[in-house]
Amino acid sequence: MKIISFVATCHSAWVRVYTNKSICKPGISTNFEKEVKCLDDAVTLFHQMVRMKPLPSVVDFSKLFKIMIKMKHYSAVLSLFRQMRKLGIPISDFILTIMINSYCLMYRVDCAFSVLPIYLKKGIPFDVVTFNTLLRGLFSENKVKDAVELFKKLVREDICEPNDFMYATVMNGLSKRGHTQKTLGLLRLMEQGNTEPDICIYNIVIDALCKDGNLDAAINILNEMKQKDIHPDILTYNSFINGLCKLGQWEKVKTWFSEMVNLNIYPDVRIFNILIDGLCKEGKVEDAEEVMKHMVRKGVEPDIFTYNAIMDGYCLRGQVKRARRIFDIMIDKSIEPNIISYNILINGYCMKKEVNDAMQLFCEISQKGSKPDVVTYNTILQGLFKLGRIGHAKKFFAEMLSAGFISDFYTHGIVLNGYFKYGLVEEALSLFNKLEGKRENTDIELYNIVINGLCNNGKLDEACAIFEKLSLIGLLPNARTYNKMIHGFCLEGLLDEANDMLRKMEENGYLPNVFTYNVLVRGFLRCSKITEMTTFMKEMTGRGFSFDATTTELLVNVLRESPSILDMILELHSKIMK
DNA sequence: CTAGGGTTAG
Structure with missing residues (x-):
């Protein structure tokens, strides 16, 4: 059965169960949320508040700051906080955590730590939330070592008892940076301690294992969790279905999807996006579009992720024009393209060597109110090098740096590869030396x-x-x-x-992997060392590796000159084929 | 009123 008809079946089952239930959001309505629409509103309100007699409670100030953080006005929050202190308005542990969080969200965890003395001065005790916020800040700046050290210190010196939130923060920070085993270790540590792992914790571990493609281990964790009577939720299914999509195991995707629906878990836009993206990456864009139509029929609206996934699907198949049409449809539906939408299209053009179209789109980005990012520059750089437009590439790289963009690991890889490919060894080494000097090596x-x-x-x-x-x-x-x-x-x-x-x-x-063997076989082939070559070829085929295009071409040439090795090649060939 | 889990691009 095709994925789409399958999804449809599952969905009807769900709809039968749930049609009568209305979904209600928990009502977090405050007066602030309606009144404060922009930074100016927030600042005006703040000045009204500080003039009120009696003063509004510290809770009200916290609420205001929370809204400002939601609007990403972090430095404004800090500035209002300083004014509060100058005016002698009482502060609380809540307010201080908000300040720490503001610094962290600005990627200034160093400043966040400098809030700690205020606790001491005011006689406010540190609590688990304080440190948890700091841990999050450290992870968000990839300071994994510092975060782990802080966590260990808190535990070792009994500064605060980690709770489930803190475990989740540390485990998420570790797992998102590739430390799956350490994440798993913390789960085991929790199981020995007083804090029982909950569904959140299990989901973090399961997601890490699924992202590693280690579905078996993830299933083991799922079973452990079920034994403790903790049931999988939509996020658990998300991780598994994502993992299965990436492995291309579509039959299993269906099984898990149906299991989820049978448990009356309603598929949301995110899980549909995972499905759509998985199909697109596999080249099944038509199926993906069917899934999208289906979700619309069921009242789940596609979002920017949905459209970006489908655009990328068409680009990967070289159908940039169709991708562009999706882009226009998205705009018609009043979904504003984000920088990722542009990057996907630009990459689509570059892959087809249509760099001029890519450049044109690049120029449109800022006109349409979006901003290019380092990925945009990297994509275009790669396109220029691919076409051999070295001069243009160099100029573009310089432009990128002078526009204040910080080149990243990908940029360096693209530029170094490009220089070497066109024999510009001097330029490549000069850039490499610079990187070594800046310790970006x-x-x-x-x-x-x-x-x-x-x-x-x-x-x-x-x-x-x-x-x-x-x-x-x-x-x-x-x-x-x-x-x-x-x-x-x-x-x-x-x-x-x-x-x-x-x-x-x-x-x-x-x-040795498939590349190693191919390189070696070619090496021996070029030096006409047939005996050694044969040894490697046998070992290689024995391990199930085959020859790549370059090796095959070389083999054909050698066969012309020494037909004696034909028998051996035929024998190896039949081994590979069976 | 402070903190935790899932989807996109090079």
Whole structure:
């Protein structure tokens, strides 16, 4: 059954159960929310409030600040807070937490810590919320080490007893930054302590495992949770369905979707978006559009995520014109495109080498009230390098920096790769040296690019020197690093050295993969070392790897010259085919 | 009135 008819069936089942229930939002209506529409309103209200006699309570000030934070006027909140203190208006622990949070939301966790002395001065005790807010701030600036240290300190020195909120903050911070095992460790720690993990905690762990593609482990956690009589909710299903979509396991997606509906969990726009995005990434954009029509019929309105996913789906298939039509439809439905919508289309144009259209759209962004971001620049840079428009690319990179954008890891990768690809070794190394000087050289992938670039430009010695330097910087080579080095040795016909590198790779726990074998086979092939080549080919096919296009082409050429290896090739071929 | 979990682009 197709996904769409399946979704439809599930949905009708749900609608039968729920049609009579009305969904009511909890009413958080305050007078403020209606009155305060912009920053000016908030400031005006604040000045009215401080003149009132008697003064409004600290709760009212908190409410006002909360609204301002919602409107993202963080620095204004801080400035009003300073005025409050100057006027001698009493403050509370709530207000102080709001200040800490404002700093954190501005990515100024250092300033957030400087609020702590005010607690001491006013005799307000720290509580678990104070530290929890600070932990969130640390994570949001990717200061994982500091966050973990603070958390450990709180526990070790008995400064505050972590509650479920704090565990959730730390676990979410860790899991979102790839530390799935540490997240799992904290779950186990909780189970030993006084705080019982709740559905939120389990969802964090399950989501991390699903994102890693480790669905089996996620299911184990789900079963543990069920044994404690904690039931999965829509977010749990979200994680599983997302994980299954990414693995392309559509049959299982159906099973989980139907299970969810049978539990009377109503699919919302987010879970439909996951489904739609999964279908689009797999090239099934028509199915995705069907799902979208279905959700509209059921009263779930598509949002910007829905449209962006479908646009990306068409772009990935090279149908930028259709993507553009979706873009226009979205605007007709009064959904304002965001920078991601533009980036998707720009990427679509760049993939088709239509960089002029991409540039035109780039110019439209600011006219339409949006702002380009680093992704926009990276996408266009990549497009320019792809077309070999080096001069334009250099100019665009310079423009990006002078416009105040901070180049990121992707930018550096794109520019370095581009320079090396067109033989601009000097420029590449000059940029690389700058990055090393700014200590922006903490990612092994950056080194992989440089090693690869040097090898491809006949500078094997310099590549070796950089490879040797890795341990000094404290970076561990990964499988790609070894592959690039092996590739470099093979290019120079240094097959013994390539073999040594392969040994090192295995010693450090990396099994040769499909790239390693292809590179080695090509290396031996080029040097007509047929016996060695045969050994690798057998090992390779034995592990289920096949030859890529470049290797196949080389093989065909070699066959013309030495037909004697034909038998062996046919034998290996039949092994791969079965 | 302060804090926690799910979807998009390079």
